[in-house]
Amino acid sequence: RPARTAADAAGPGRTADGHGVALLLNLGGEDPQRAARYDSEGVGLLRTEFLFLDRAAEPTPEEQYAVYTRLFRAFGDRTVTVRTLDVGADKPLAFAPQEGEPNPALGMRGFRTVRARPGLLRRQLAAIARAARDTGAHVRVMAPMVATPQEAADFAELARESGLGEVGAMVEVPAAALLADRVLRCVDFVSVGTNDLAQYTLAADRTRSTLSDLLDPWQPAVLDLVGRVGAAGRSLGRPVGVCGEAAADPLLALVLVGLGATSLSMSASALPAVRRALARHSLRDCRELAALAVEAAGPRQARAAVSDAVGSAA
Ligand code: PEP
Numbered sequence: 284r285p286a287r288t289a290a291d292a293a294g295p296g297r298t299a300d301g302h303g304v305a306l307l308l309n310l311g312g313e314d315p316q317r318a319a320r321y322d323s324e325g326v327g328l329l330r331t332e333f334l335f336l337d338r339a340a341e342p343t344p345e346e347q348y349a350v351y352t353r354l355f356r357a358f359g360d361r362t363v364t365v366r367t368l369d370v371g372a373d374k375p376l377a378f379a380p381q382e383g384e385p386n387p388a389l390g391m392r393g394f395r396t397v398r399a400r401p402g403l404l405r406r407q408l409a410a411i412a413r414a415a416r417d418t419g420a421h422v423r424v425m426a427p428m429v430a431t432p433q434e435a436a437d438f439a440e441l442a443r444e445s446g447l448g449e450v451g452a453m454v455e456v457p458a459a460a461l462l463a464d465r466v467l468r469c470v471d472f473v474s475v476g477t478n479d480l481a482q483y484t485l486a487a488d489r490t491r492s493t494l495s496d497l498l499d500p501w502q503p504a505v506l507d508l509v510g511r512v513g514a515a516g517r518s519l520g521r522p523v524g525v526c527g528e529a530a531a532d533p534l535l536a537l538v539l540v541g542l543g544a545t546s547l548s549m550s551a552s553a554l555p556a557v558r559r560a561l562a563r564h565s566l567r568d569c570r571e572l573a574a575l576a577v578e579a580a581g582p583r584q585a586r587a588a589v590s591d592a593v594g595s596a597a
């Protein structure tokens with residue numbers, strides 16, 4: 284294992300053998316100037332709900348444009364990945380009331396809301412595209428809660444029609460993970476949302492703290508699905524990010540890279556420890572750790588096996 288160096292603590296994410304893993308930020312309504320000061324390679328997940336929730340009316344195109352422009356300018360030439368609106372009965376829009384939904388997590392949410400309100404997504408994409416053009420920033424867009432390759436294709440078409448060049452889908456529904464190769468053929472990249480992927484894989488409500496053992500992203504079934512997405516990305520030569528909370532756990536980050544993640548997106552406070560963990564392990568180490576985790580009997584055993592294998596290094 285190579286010795287720790289000062290370079291471990293700053294700069295682009297890379298493994299000990301120099302394999303690049305972009306370290307990105309998860310952002311919501313934070314101040315962009317402040318967020319841009321963190322040592323990240325850009326934004327891997329901009330949750331845009333903050334612009335829409337608790338509002339009596341849809342934010343105007345001008346208002347949206349102003350918010351995106353400020354963010355894109357703050358990040359200069361770094362990539363910014365904007366996730367389009369992820370609302371539904373669990374995160375209701377005051378200006379677009381929905382019928383009562385007996386099973387909010389399984390209902391009209393995420394990309395599916397386009398069925399009822401296509402204009403909302405079109406206007407958002409148009410505002411993002413205009414801000415991207417006017418700032419010259421490197422902007423990517425991705426849709427939440429994509430379940431099928433057809434949905435990925437539909438989103439890609441809408442986004443490209445709006446003038447956006449780099450289009451992706453979140454993989455957070457098991458169906459999309461199982462058909463990741465077909466989803467990836469429709470888009471330029473995917474990003475795995477481990478929070479919802481765990482919820483839907485284990486059929487465990489993510490808001491129920493009493494089910495946290497099932498919702499644990501170390502669940503081998505969740506890791507197995509991430510591995511399928513990683514393998515699809517590798518064989519098609521397309522990027523596979525992870526933007527759920529799992530990416531913020533330094534030990535699990537190693538496993539995710541071993542499973543094929545090419546970027547990891549997390550809150551700012553998690554970046555330094557993940558960067559250090561990566562710098563101490565080769566890609567081959569990460570693949571070996573991933574195999575240990577996937578083969579473990581359960582989440583506790585997976586974490587223990589990986590922790591034992593790395594010793595105190597991570
Ligand atoms: C996820 O589901 O992992 C994710 C990143 O999206 P959110 O937490 O906003 O649902």
Ligand code: MG
Binds near residue numbers: 427476478479
């Ligand atoms: Mg999600």
